Amino acid sequence: MLKTIVCTKAVPGFITDPKVSDKQDNVEYQAGTVVINESDDYALEEAVKLKRKMGGSVTVISVGPLTAQKVLQTGLAKNADNAIRIDGQLLDTTKTAGLLVDAIRQTEFNLVLTGVESRDTMASQVGLLIAEKLAVPFSYAVTEIEPGDEEGTLKVTKEIGAGLKQCESIKLPAVLCLQTGTTPTSFVPLKKMMMVKNKPVKKYAVTDLETGQQESESPEFRVDAVFPPAEETMAELIKGTMEEIASKTYTKIKEAI
């Protein structure tokens, strides 16, 4: 039976006014509505699918401010059993993974699912760091999860690049980072969201957890600056009326063929 923990992240659809935080440990910004990070949504969907197929439970967990609660409620509405929120917002992936591991260790589990990459920080590290901290096997860019041939194993298929996939047997407990497109994601009707609105979400403050209590004297990173991509690397823009754009573009194409 699988006891799955799904790590999900609430990411803003768009941001404005990005700036370095006073402590130089994060980027602050004004955010639009948050949504569940795309690959995490696939991880959640896969967890619920596995529960239907193999039995067990699903716990969704997120490190984020109160606005991230919406993502956890989406998880509950999609049939997750429990939700945990660690109240914080960090750029440091090692610390984020540490906080998640501290909370995961207080929960019964034999499988941790995450997405491959978050849209905001684009690091692809948290899932793999969780595996390292828990000292369990991992698999990245997973596209399929099936029951294994042996008890206590899963059969997973993962992308390894250039059109190749690798099918492997992995012993539980394990951490799997899910690729997008693995299974159709479902839409949660408003009615279902309303039904889970009062379901409890377990909350930890960062300082409730061991990682959060270790206030490092010398941080591993210092954020120097946030800035838009350099203008000089931009393409030359083709402008004009639509006819002019089409004509100029086709001229460029003919020259290149």
Next chain:
Amino acid sequence: MSGEILVLAEQIAGVVDNVSFELLNLGRKIADSKGMRLSVLVTGHQTESLQNSLIETGADLILVADDPALETYSAEVYSTVISNVVKERSPAMVFCGYTYFGIEMSSAIATRCQGTSISNCLDLNWDGDQPVVVRPMFGGTLMIRIEMNGPAPYVISFEKGALPREAVEGKKAEKELVAVKVDQSSLSTSTLEIIKAAAGEIDITKANILVSMGRGIGDKEKIPLIKELADALGGAISCSRPIADMGWLGTEYQVGISANYVTPNVYIACGISGASQHVAAMRDSGLIIAINKDPNAPIFRVAHYGIVGDLFDVVPALIKEVTA
């Protein structure tokens, strides 16, 4: 900063991946300016041809982890072997690609060797002896500059194609074998099968002109419009990941590091934002034209020419022009 820079060489079907040469290029420049030694680690089995193609590419030393246990890629076995090499040699820096391989290796190495890791970097500079990296956030619409102050080794992964790939005048590298000890009985994973993508009805890697579509087309019903432009130009259609994820086109049409690498003479990106995984697989195309509504879309940083506008205005106008 002194000591060794270790580049983790990567291969695709027995050939050294370009990202390894890009990393060696950067590594050589740093090694020369800081008086460091540049090594490259080849991991696999029967790696002679891989070693040979790395001989004069900037490294002082080619480290060879060659063993039958490394014949098929295994994240568990490779991360164990590579972490042991890093523990043994204590390099100041470890460079790898922000690729399937590099992503699986870097977190493991950094954790097991008590180092500091940062991923998906585009550039590296220095503030005195501290490395300062530039990396994207929010889909590449924003850049962030970070100074690394944690303990060495600094394990840094770089986006494929982001670093310059000019040839390095290299002397001939020496070779050194490293011990490979794999305790098969303690492994938690085992490879059952390597699956090749099923051959589709077309091979987009052979096309001379590709008209490629991304999430911006918005609707499966719009694919024929893109096909019409491709047909008018005598080319083929392709797509980015979301289109294949939604099942609108098969993965044989997908351009990206997970699927197909393409280098047509002309690549027209319609409604493709330009995620690094896509860009790395098409940036070597002869002429890249991007059509996108969002002027900040990262695709405009790799395109030669850009059209900021609605593709449903631009594409029909182009079809009209081509067929006139």
